Amino acid sequence: xAGVTQTPKFQVLKTGQSMTLQCAQDMNHNSMYWxxxxxxxxxxxxxxxxxxxxxxxxxxxxxxNVSRLNKREFSLRLESAAPxxxxxxxxxxxxxxxxxxxxxxxxxxxxxxxx
Amino acid sequence: xxxxxxxxxxxxVSEGALVLLRCNYSSSVPPYxxxxxxxxxxxxxxxxxxxxxxxxxxGINGFEAEFKKSETSFHLTKPSAHMSDAAEYFCAVxxxxxxxxxxxxxxRLMVKP
Numbered sequence: 472x473a474g475v476t477q478t479p480k481f482q483v484l485k486t487g488q489s490m491t492l493q494c495a496q497d498m499n500h501n502s503m504y505w506x507x508x509x510x511x512x513x514x515x516x517x518x519x520x521x522x523x524x525x526x527x528x529x530x531x532x533x534x535x536n537v538s539r540l541n542k543r544e545f546s547l548r549l550e551s552a553a554p555x556x557x558x559x560x561x562x563x564x565x566x567x568x569x570x571x572x573x574x575x576x577x578x579x580x581x582x583x584x585x586x
Numbered sequence: 587x588x589x590x591x592x593x594x595x596x597x598x599v600s601e602g603a604l605v606l607l608r609c610n611y612s613s614s615v616p617p618y619x620x621x622x623x624x625x626x627x628x629x630x631x632x633x634x635x636x637x638x639x640x641x642x643x644x645g646i647n648g649f650e651a652e653f654k655k656s657e658t659s660f661h662l663t664k665p666s667a668h669m670s671d672a673a674e675y676f677c678a679v680x681x682x683x684x685x686x687x688x689x690x691x692x693x694r695l696m697v698k699p
Contacts, residue, residue, distance in 0.1 A: 475629070511595060513676055513689035514630070529686060561629055575687065577629030 472497050475578035477562050483584045484552045492547040492581050494562030502565045503545035504529075504575065505537060507558040514561065520545055552585045559583070588613040588679050590690035598696040605649075605664040607693045609677030612658060619660040620678040620687065621651055630676060636660060647671070672697045 478493045496503065501522045506514040506529075516529030520539040534556060536548045545564075549556060560581045565573040593608040611617055618637050622630040634645025641653045647670075651662045660677060677690040 511691050513590075513678075513691045514687075515689070516686055519686070563630075574632045574635070575630075577631065579627075579629050 474498065475562055475564055475576050477560075477578035477581050479581060480579070481582050483586065484549075485586050486553060488552050489548065489550050490552065490583075491549075492560055492562075492583075493544070494546065494578060495544045496562075496564040496576070497543065498564060498566070498576065499542070500564035500566050500576070501542070502573075503539065504563040504565075505535075505545070505547045506561045506563065507531065507556075508561060508580070509558050517547065517560075549583075552583075554585045557583060557585045588617065588688050590677050590679050590688055592675075592677050592690035592693050594693055595691065596694045596696065598698060599667045600698045601669055602666050605662070605667045605671065605695065607662040607675050607677075607695065609651075609660045609662065609690060610658055611660060611677070611679045613679055618680045619651075619653060620680070621645065621649070621660075621662050622676045622678060622689075624674045624676065624692075626673070633662070633675070667695075667697045669697050669699065671695060 475496045504519040505517040508514050515531045518537040520526045523542045526537050538546045562578040563575040565575045589612045591610045620635045621633040623633050624630045634643045636643050636653045644650045649664045674692050674694045676692050678687040680687050
């Protein structure tokens with residue numbers, strides 16, 4: 472099993488450009504998450520999907536959209552990138568939909584720079 | 587609302603010395619608590635978690651943490667540091683009511699030879 476995979480690994484954008492970060496998991500997990508990691512701030516939840524067909528906002532959703540394409544895939548879209556969105560983005564998944572007990576499995580991250 | 591505070595953004599220990607990484611939380615309901623580790627250029631992986639069973643939780647790589655309700659703490663310890671323990675460590679709390687983890691700011695552990 473590959474676990475949680477993310478593409479691309481690195482990306483540089485200019486202000487105003489758009490892009491989609493892709494995430495896929497092969498563990499048959501119900502719930503998937505998108506976080507951003509900034510120095511000294513830990514990880515902050517952007518959006519999550521408790522099950523296929525549902526999405527909900529997390530702590531910092533502004534400037535982002537998500538799509539739960541199917542059970543395996545959960546994408547994050549930046550419609551008009553801003554320098555404040557320079558960050559490392561992590562996708563995670565968990566099995567039963569109860570994140571408060573289940574382990575979250577993380578992808579390797581996407582390092583995004585917005586100039 | 588729940589929150590997590592990790593005291594010390596950087597901790598340095600000598601190889602073989604005790605590792606102590608501090609985590610304090612606030613939660614309006616009994617929490618579930620987690621420690622994750624992040625090695626350079628990798629994602630996070632679970633070290634251990636407290637889910638209201640035993641208050642002393644043992645994890646991977648010789649780490650353990652003790653839940654102390656009276657102190658609202660969940661400090662991570664390891665008796666003897668190894669060079670391979672150098673990484674960033676994150677404490678996280680969940681309030682059982684929803685689907686979200688709240689992470690602390692992280693502590694970078696450096697191990698000196």
